[in-house]
Amino acid sequence: MxxxxxxxxxxxxxxxxxxxxAVTTIPVTSATVKDLVADxxxxxxxxxxxxxANKFTFYSLESNKIIASTDSASxxxxxxxxxxxxxxxxxxxxxxxxxxxxxxGLYDGVTAVPADSTFKTDNAPTYAITTGSNKGWYVYDxxxxxxxxxxxxxxxxxxxxxxxxxxxxxxxxxxxxxxxxTASDAIKSSExxxxxxxxxxxxxxxxxx
Amino acid sequence: MRYSHYLVFFxxxxxxxxxxxxxxxxxxxxxxxVVTATRTERKLSNVAVPxxxxxxxxxxxxxxxxxxxxxxxxxxxxxxxxxxxxxxMQGLNPDYTLVLIDGEPLIGRTAGILDINRITVGNIKKIExxxxxxxxxxxxxxxxxVINIITNKPNNNTLNVSARYGSFNTTDINIRxxxxxxxxxxxxxxxxxxxxxxxxxxxSVERAIAPIQRYTTQQxxxxxxxxxTSLSINFRYNDEKIKNIIAVxxxxxVTSSEGNEHNKDINTTLQLTxxxxxxxxxxxxxxxxxxxxxxxxxxxNGTPYTDYFxxxxxxxxxxxxxxxxxxxxxxxxxxxxxxxxxxTRYDNSNNQKNNQIGFAFLQSEWxxxxxxTFIAGARYDNNQLYAASFSPKIALQLKANNKLVFKASIGKxxxxxxxxxxxxxxxxxxxxxxxxxxxxxxxxxITQLIQIGQIASxxxxxxxxGELQPEYSTGINIGANYTIxxxxxxxxxxxxxxxxxxxxxxxxxxxxxGAQIFSYLNVKNAYTEGIEIALNYKATNTLSFTGGYQLLxxxxxxxxxxxxxxxxxxxxxxxxxxxxxxxxxxxxxxxxKHMANMNIxxxxxxxxxxxxxxxxxxxxxxxxxxxxxxxxxxxxxNGYVQVNTAAGKTLNNKLSIQIGCNNLFNYEDVNNLPxxxxxxxxxxxxxxxxx
Numbered sequence: 041m042x043x044x045x046x047x048x049x050x051x052x053x054x055x056x057x058x059x060x061x062a063v064t065t066i067p068v069t070s071a072t073v074k075d076l077v078a079d080x081x082x083x084x085x086x087x088x089x090x091x092x093a094n095k096f097t098f099y100s101l102e103s104n105k106i107i108a109s110t111d112s113a114s115x116x117x118x119x120x121x122x123x124x125x126x127x128x129x130x131x132x133x134x135x136x137x138x139x140x141x142x143x144x145g146l147y148d149g150v151t152a153v154p155a156d157s158t159f160k161t162d163n164a165p166t167y168a169i170t171t172g173s174n175k176g177w178y179v180y181d182x183x184x185x186x187x188x189x190x191x192x193x194x195x196x197x198x199x200x201x202x203x204x205x206x207x208x209x210x211x212x213x214x215x216x217x218x219x220x221x222t223a224s225d226a227i228k229s230s231e232x233x234x235x236x237x238x239x240x241x242x243x244x245x246x247x248x249x
Numbered sequence: 250m251r252y253s254h255y256l257v258f259f260x261x262x263x264x265x266x267x268x269x270x271x272x273x274x275x276x277x278x279x280x281x282x283v284v285t286a287t288r289t290e291r292k293l294s295n296v297a298v299p300x301x302x303x304x305x306x307x308x309x310x311x312x313x314x315x316x317x318x319x320x321x322x323x324x325x326x327x328x329x330x331x332x333x334x335x336x337x338m339q340g341l342n343p344d345y346t347l348v349l350i351d352g353e354p355l356i357g358r359t360a361g362i363l364d365i366n367r368i369t370v371g372n373i374k375k376i377e378x379x380x381x382x383x384x385x386x387x388x389x390x391x392x393x394x395v396i397n398i399i400t401n402k403p404n405n406n407t408l409n410v411s412a413r414y415g416s417f418n419t420t421d422i423n424i425r426x427x428x429x430x431x432x433x434x435x436x437x438x439x440x441x442x443x444x445x446x447x448x449x450x451x452x453s454v455e456r457a458i459a460p461i462q463r464y465t466t467q468q469x470x471x472x473x474x475x476x477x478t479s480l481s482i483n484f485r486y487n488d489e490k491i492k493n494i495i496a497v498x499x500x501x502x503v504t505s506s507e508g509n510e511h512n513k514d515i516n517t518t519l520q521l522t523x524x525x526x527x528x529x530x531x532x533x534x535x536x537x538x539x540x541x542x543x544x545x546x547x548x549x550n551g552t553p554y555t556d557y558f559x560x561x562x563x564x565x566x567x568x569x570x571x572x573x574x575x576x577x578x579x580x581x582x583x584x585x586x587x588x589x590x591x592x593t594r595y596d597n598s599n600n601q602k603n604n605q606i607g608f609a610f611l612q613s614e615w616x617x618x619x620x621x622t623f624i625a626g627a628r629y630d631n632n633q634l635y636a637a638s639f640s641p642k643i644a645l646q647l648k649a650n651n652k653l654v655f656k657a658s659i660g661k662x663x664x665x666x667x668x669x670x671x672x673x674x675x676x677x678x679x680x681x682x683x684x685x686x687x688x689x690x691x692x693x694x695i696t697q698l699i700q701i702g703q704i705a706s707x708x709x710x711x712x713x714x715g716e717l718q719p720e721y722s723t724g725i726n727i728g729a730n731y732t733i734x735x736x737x738x739x740x741x742x743x744x745x746x747x748x749x750x751x752x753x754x755x756x757x758x759x760x761x762x763g764a765q766i767f768s769y770l771n772v773k774n775a776y777t778e779g780i781e782i783a784l785n786y787k788a789t790n791t792l793s794f795t796g797g798y799q800l801l802x803x804x805x806x807x808x809x810x811x812x813x814x815x816x817x818x819x820x821x822x823x824x825x826x827x828x829x830x831x832x833x834x835x836x837x838x839x840x841x842k843h844m845a846n847m848n849i850x851x852x853x854x855x856x857x858x859x860x861x862x863x864x865x866x867x868x869x870x871x872x873x874x875x876x877x878x879x880x881x882x883x884x885x886x887n888g889y890v891q892v893n894t895a896a897g898k899t900l901n902n903k904l905s906i907q908i909g910c911n912n913l914f915n916y917e918d919v920n921n922l923p924x925x926x927x928x929x930x931x932x933x934x935x936x937x938x939x940x
Binding site: 144146147148172173174178179181182183184188189190191192193208210211216218220221222236238 | 683756759763765816817818819820823824825826827828829870871872873874875876877884919920921
């Protein structure tokens with residue numbers, strides 16, 4: 041298993057417009073994560089159903105890195121990935137303040153969490169980031185047995201610590217490239233569950249990015 | 250009719266002028282006769298709607314065996330793969346073209362598709378293709394148009410045999426005999442077709458075309474009681490055994506199966522014709538048909554698979570043709586039909602589904618002057634199972650001069666919901682357990698599942714489930730035919746089909762385990778539009794050229810609406826979402842924007858050589874960017890040209906020999922054209938004992 045991260049740090053200066061003399065510079069993290077494994081296929085059942093090890097990969101948006109699964113009961117992680125399921129650190133999933141909702145629109149267009157929006161929390165078996173084809177972030181192409189992230193879907197995230205982030209899932213396959221519709225099932229199976237996503241994390245607690 | 254009448258034409262859009270020039274080979278025939286456009290015999294040059302004719306000569310010289318072989322070489326016809334080979338005409342799905350044999354409908358569609366591989370061309374006299382809605386005469390299914398296969402009728406005493414052998418051990422044998430005595434006529438036809446099948450996918454156990462044995466026979470008896478009254482009895486039987494080796498993959502689950510599919514169809518027509526006088530004719534027809542399909546597979550997961558489907562259709566109808574005067578003719582019909590189906594795909598294969606249809610139609614043709622024809626007609630279909638349909642149509646033809654003819658028609662077409670859309674009860678146990686229920690079943694089954702707590706959630710579309718309505722279209726065709734000179738003819742037709750109430754499957758509920766339940770709803774509205782051009786050029790007495798082209802545009806109206814309100818996204822090169830622009834939208838999938846055909850033919854004495862080109866531009870196959878519609882970012886099958894050629898010679902009027910090569914340049918597309926083999930060869934011998 042190989043992970044590669046391409047990290048861009050964009051630093052935007054926020055001149056705090058208080059009367060205080062101290063000027064704080066809080067970096068907003070924007071990054072693209074490639075090939076984050078999410079319980080990749082390790083075998084095929086007797087019925088022919090491919091399966092993984094049933095393990096989530098925990099990720100911290102704040103520190104932009106994978107968190108060991110031994111810390112799954114902590115507030116160190118913000119998102120957890122297993123197959124097409126994405127957890128937030130809150131509700132039935134973790135001890136944090138996490139929540140989320142799926143926003144329809146463009147990633148760059150979301151400069152702030154819309155004022156009237158409501159964050160949902162995980163309440164297994166339903167999750168803040170709705171699971172199921174064409175319900176949350178992806179559509180399952182049953183004809184070709186492929187998972188395609190739906191364009192124009194932004195995951196609005198409240199992190200474990202109660203900060204805000206936006207996430208766009210770009211691809212579900214290794215190397216960020218969806219196999220051809222006509223690729224073999226072996227390829228479709230072995231190359232799936234590798235997330236490529238981009239995110240912007242606002243560490244100062246505000247709802248603007 | 251003499252045999253020579255239908256052997257001599259080799260152009261689709263032949264004109265009176267052209268024929269006058271060729272009168273030496275035309276046996277003095279004035280004009281080709283068309284029956285499908287108006288349900289009465291009309292000269293092609295007098296028909297006000299777009300019609301094309303494929304002659305027997307054309308079919309034979311193309312080396313065709315099955316109906317799909319010859320239709321794929323026609324302009325504006327795109328053949329679809331999946332559940333057999335279907336006909337897409339004017340950009341409409343195969344569900345919406347009515348296929349008739351001698352004026353009576355073929356049944357036995359799977360998922361709306363009538364597999365035209367079932368039809369041998371061995372006894373086809375001609376094929377008439379009427380484009381545009383024709384429900385005003387034919388009722389359900391005739392939205393895109395009608396393809397009427399007209400078989401040979403008893404003529405003079407004949408006995409012909411032919412045998413063809415080619416690649417993949419494809420063997421085709423035909424015997425045809427007919428005799429004609431004063432009052433009694435008979436024609437018998439038998440065809441046997443065998444192929445080993447093939448797969449162009451390397452190392453595949455599945456065959457794209459499976460090993461098949463097919464037998465067809467058609468028997469036609471005619472009795473002339475008097476010069477005014479005649480009876481014809483027509484019987485057709487078709488039997489096909491297909492060897493299946495199937496590897497089904499769904500949700501990543503692979504199940505391999507092996508077994509056979511056995512399809513049988515029987516058609517019987519009794520027709521009593523009585524001419525009261527030269528102006529009044531009555532035709533009473535009783536048609537019964539049955540299609541039966543049994544597929545039995547042994548599967549690798551241990552569960553044997555049996556799929557059984559039986560459909561029966563019986564219709565009694567009476568048509569009266571009355572010539573009121575030189576200007577006016579009226580055709581009136583009335584009839585009653587019963588349709589039944591049993592299937593393992595329904596709740597219980599012993600439980601027969603029934604539908605009854607009563608209908609009446611009326612058409613009047615008014616010809617106030619030799620240069621002007623006006624047709625108005627309408628049909629009313631009253632159904633037991635769904636709403637009644639009223640289908641009007643008007644058409645007019647104007648001969649501006651002896652070179653230029655204009656045609657225009659507008660009509661309504663409909664397709665009644667089929668048994669599958671009402672009663673299907675299918676759960677794919679092997680693959681995740683998703684289910685598809687017909688609308689009648691869906692509400693019943695889901696209610697039961699709710700009671701036992703098996704439903705996790707109901708989707709919005711569940712609440713929209715109700716009585717299915719027929720699908721409707723309104724089609725307009727406007728065209729012109731221009732005979733530039735005796736050698737050159739040009740035909741143009743512009744069409745637009747507005748289709749409403751389209752039935753589509755929709756997700757209606759989730760089961761507790763997460764399995765999806767689908768059902769059918771009248772949800773979609775779409776249109777197709779385009780231009781067809783046909784060109785006929787007889788360069789010399791021996792060299793001729795025909796060409797056809799179709800431009801096709803289509804759209805799902807909901808897609809268009811979503812694009813307009815800026816709700817549709819796609820991705821840029823980085824994978825980032827962006828708004829999709831309207832000009833990126835390509836409309837309905839599986840349709841080529843450009844299609845063209847060309848045929849160059851050389852005839853000399855009793856020999857011929859032809860070269861036939863078929864072009865299809867790229868077509869969308871997969872919504873790669875996941876936005877739910879088809880745009881330039883999606884996956885396309887490449888456009889291609891297929892070139893076929895054939896040559897033949899007739900020796901001493903009895904023996905003829907033909908050789909041919911299809912797909913001369915060996916074009917293959919493993920993924921998108923699995924049914925198209927690479928280069929294939931054949932040779933054919935035919936012998937006429939007497940004629």
